[in-house]
Amino acid sequence: MEYAFVFLKGVLLIHISKNDFLVNAGGCNASLATVSVVNRCPRNEEEWTTAAERKNCGNIKHNCVFIQYHCVMNTWRNKTIEVCAQAENIVGKVCAEFNIGGARIQRNGNGVHCDSCPISYNSTKSFKYQECYLKVKTTLSTKLQVTTNSLDIDFTTHRENLDTVNATSNIEHSSSNIEEGDVNTITIFAVCVVICLLLFILLTLKWRSTIWTTLSGIFRKALPASENDSLKQTLETEV
Template sequence: MHLYFQYLLIFFTYINYHVQKSMAFTSCEISALTVNYVNQCPEDSKSWQLAARKMNCEGIEEGCQQGIRADNHQFVFQYHCVINVWGNATLEVCAFNRTILGYCAEFNIVGSVIQDNYYADCTKHDPPCPSVYNSAEAYKYISCYELVQQNRRKTNTISSAKRTCGNLPTTFISILFRFIFGKVFHI
């Protein structure tokens, strides 16, 4: 049993090392400067490629690839259209692609990195996303974009309820005023 825990510790140390290494190599500060909020992301390969051409991520001098190219050829600075961290907006961004593990892909502006949104497990959506996919293929999993629409509807409903309830005391006082003083002054 003791040997089992040693192997487990070695395994998690190995995984942790590679995750941290991947995170360090896929963050690029220039990405935050390319963010463009959009009402809707492309939902098929053709429109994705058209949007990618317009954004021209390959033409951006980002200065982050030297360490990546020397160590790993799998990361590419390219077009993405993903949800934001709060899941209430969609945005286009030039960023390094990432392997996403069963969650919706998001862009973290503070970290300047594409990452998993751990509040949006898309393997449970209908249709589900795979447990592993490339962030540059986020358009294949439109249920993640639909989360943004759902969150916007919730926000609008809450805002509407606040406006209605916010006016309730004023309306009540106005009715009370008319009832009490209307009889005296015949308003």
């Protein structure tokens, strides 16, 4: 009985170890800590090299054989991610993806066919097949992109309309200021004319008697007495 128990325990341990090996075959748990979501992946070898240097996978501590920079879709095809992982050979004209559960790079087995991909290629060369990244955007990001573009167009139109209204308002305000200035100028001029006329009339009334008196004195000295009396009467009558 005891031997049977030991045998069953051994079989169970072998079974667990076998399953664990299958799950982690080709995987590297250290890769999980390097996963980061990016807006897009490199589009050529130069960008790929720059991104790989920035990611610096060579300094990641791990117990795996060899990990390298990758930029691929995830298994749900809703994100593009950068990760330091072991390279895999992708077979069957399909895209490469990173399986977080298995912590490994693998071929996409969900019908994401890649026309531009060769029959077999190394996963570190994924940048050569931009079709795979476009599939991520096409399947899940198109609606978001269209909405963003619509918002941009609406905002631009609103801003142009606002600029037009402001320009029209400024023109009308300027015209109003000009008309108001003309009215003010005419009013001031009219007031000045009226004041001048009033002053002229007042001065004329005030100095009229003095002027006539002075003139009568002059003529009275220059003319004979009889003519002076006649002039006096005339001047008095005028006054």
